[in-house]
Amino acid sequence: MAETAATATTDQIEHDGEGYRRRDFIDIAAVSAAGIGGAAVLLPLISQMSPSKDVLAESSTEIDVSAIEIGQAIKAVFRKQPLFVRRLTAAEVAEANGVAVDSLRDPESLADRTKEGHGDMLITMGVCTHLGCVPLGAAEGEVRGEFGGYFCPCHGSHYDTAGRIRKGPAPTNLEVPEYEFTSDTVVRVG
Template structure:
C-alpha cells in the first residue's frame, strides 16, 4: 500500500506547528538578549570614553593632569625653549624614534599646535606615573626604575622601551580639546 500525499489546503495542525515554532524562536531570542546585552559597557565607562578639556587656563610652561579611562593624561603648554629642544633632537639616537611633529596634532587653523603636548602619563616600562618637569631633559622622570623622557614625551634614558603613549585627541576649538 502506497501513501497518498496531497498538497492541499493548510490544516489546523500546520498552523499550530508554525505558531509553536514562532513562539519558540521569540522565546529563545528573549532569553538570549540579556546575555548579549550584559556585554555592553555600562554608563560609567561610556561617560569616560571621551572628555572635553578646557586648555585656556593652563599657562605657558605649566601642565595639568586629567583622568581619562582611569589613566592620567598630561596636557602640557610647552614654552618656545621646550619646543626648540624637542625639535633639535637627532631622531636616530632615540630608542623609539619619533619627531616632535609626529607627537603633536593640527589645531582648528590646520597648523600644528606645537605648544600643546598631550600624553598618557604612564611609564611604558612597568606602568608607573612619571614626574613632570624632572630628569635630565626637563620632561618626565619615572623614579621607580629611572626612565627619563624629554619635553616631547620620548624615551631618552632608562629601561622604558617606548615613548609615552599619545591618546586620541582633537581640537574642538582654540581653547578646548576632546580626548578619546
C-alpha cells in the same frame, strides 16, 4: 491501493501545483520556534556585556587649555588614569625638534605627537610604559629627569619634553591618546 491514494491526498496540501506535506510545515515551525527561542536567550546575554552608564560617561573628557601658561603642565584624569597636558616653550619645541628621530628607541617626532596648528600643546597619558608608574614632571617643582621632560621614580625612566623615552627601562614613549581640539581653547580626549 485505494487506501494509499486517499492517505497520500490527505497528507499533502496542494500549492501552485506542487505538493507539500504537513510534516514540512511542522519542521519549518519547529525550526522557527527554536530560532526565536535562541534569540530570546542570547539577546540578554549580549546586552549585559555593554558598558554601563558610568563607564560611558568617562569614555571622553574635555579640558579647557586656555589657562595653561607657556612652559606649564597640568594633570587631568582620563579613564581613571592620569593625563598630562603641557604647553611647551619655544626652547622646548626647538630642543625636541633638534633630536635625530632615528636615534630614539621609539622613533617619533614632536609633529607626530601633536596636532597640526597646536605644535606647542603636548597631551600624553601620565603612565610610564615600563610598569605603569606615574612619572614626575607635570607639577611645579617636580624632578623632570635628564632631558627636561618627565622622570619615572620607580625604575628611572627619563622622557624628553616631547614625552619620548630617552633613558631607562621603558620600552616606548608616553602614550598619546586620541584627542581633538573642539575650539582653540578646548580639547576633547577620547
